[in-house]
Amino acid sequence: MQMLVFSWMVGMNLLCDAACADDDATVLDEFIRYIELYRGVRVIASAAWDVLIKSNHASVFEDGRLIFMKLGTGAEAEALQGLIKDSLGMDDEQKQGSQETLARIQATYDSHSSLDAGPRDSSLPVSPSGHLSDTIGMALAWPQVVTPGFLTSLRAKRPESLFVLAHSAVIMHWCQGHWIVGRVGSRLLRSIVAALGPGWERWLQWPRDLIESTASEQSVAADQPT
Numbered sequence: 001m002q003m004l005v006f007s008w009m010v011g012m013n014l015l016c017d018a019a020c021a022d023d024d025a026t027v028l029d030e031f032i033r034y035i036e037l038y039r040g041v042r043v044i045a046s047a048a049w050d051v052l053i054k055s056n057h058a059s060v061f062e063d064g065r066l067i068f069m070k071l072g073t074g075a076e077a078e079a080l081q082g083l084i085k086d087s088l089g090m091d092d093e094q095k096q097g098s099q100e101t102l103a104r105i106q107a108t109y110d111s112h113s114s115l116d117a118g119p120r121d122s123s124l125p126v127s128p129s130g131h132l133s134d135t136i137g138m139a140l141a142w143p144q145v146v147t148p149g150f151l152t153s154l155r156a157k158r159p160e161s162l163f164v165l166a167h168s169a170v171i172m173h174w175c176q177g178h179w180i181v182g183r184v185g186s187r188l189l190r191s192i193v194a195a196l197g198p199g200w201e202r203w204l205q206w207p208r209d210l211i212e213s214t215a216s217e218q219s220v221a222a223d224q225p226t
Contacts, residue, residue: 014030014033014034014037014038015031015034015038015180015181015184016180016182017030017033017034018030018031018033018034018184018187018188019180019181019182019183019184019187020182021187024187024190024191024194025191025194026191027184027187027188027190027191028157028162028165028188028191028192028195031165031184031188031191032154032155034143035143035146035151035154036151038140038143038144039143039144039145039146039151072103072104072105072106072107072108072109072110073106073110074106074109074110076106076109076167076206077102077103077105077106077109077167079203080102080160080163080164080167080203081099081102081103083160083163083203084098084099084102084160084164085099087160089158089160090153090158090160091149093147093148093149093152094149094150094152094153094158094161095149096147096149097146097147097148097149097150097151097152097153098149098150098153098160098161098164100145100147100150101142101146101147101150101164102164102167104141104142104145105142105164105167105168105171106167107138108138108139108142108171109170109171111138136175136178136180136181138171139168139171139172139174139175139181142168150164157195159196159200159203162192162195162196163200163203163204165188165192166188166189166192166203166204166207166208167206167207168188169184169185169186169188169189169192169207169211170185170207170210170211171185172184172185172188173185173186173189173210173211185211186211189204189207189208189211192204193208
């Protein structure tokens with residue numbers, strides 16, 4: 001248990017490093033480091049699962065397991081799934097890993113789409129149960145279950161894997177009201193845009209529009225008299 005908590009805390013420290021990086025250009029590399037280390041939390045948990053599931057915190061670990069299993073079916077990432085499937089620059093392991101990661105990110109989109117709560121402040125996201133902590137939980141869950149194939153593609157900064165990461169930036173942006181996350185979502189997206197260069201705008205348009213539009217809404221709201 002001590003090793004699990006320690007690994008989790010180190011992972012959170014790396015996420016904070018990404019959010020507080022001196023310039024946007026370094027955010028992408030910091031976030032990849034965070035994913036690499038945070039994936040190790042699951043490795044440790046898997047090795048100790050029989051002990052954890054019998055501990056006083058068994059319900060917490062079981063809830064986490066259910067989050068890990070969620071795969072989305074919504075349309076936001078449908079086109080990107082097709083791009084990955086038809087990619088000529090990725091092997092089958094990288095394709096499968098990227099598609100699974102994107103499906104887990106889509107699951108968080110689906111949770112938000114299922115709400116009928118009207119306009120919401122994107123800095124205070126809600127989840128199906130109405131708790132900010134649930135959205136944070138989903139945002140922090142997917143890096144723990146990424147596959148070696150996706151990590152290989154991400155380290156090589158394949159465009160397809162960076163598009164997947166750009167979609168995860170939306171979730172991080174929804175969680176910016178949480179001190180652990182801060183502005184890492186918008187900064188990560190800018191870092192990805194810079195790393196890719198021109199010519200990839202189509203695949204970044206949806207996350208870019210969503211992040212920029214909600215940032216504008218918050219700016220307008222902040223200017224309104226109280």
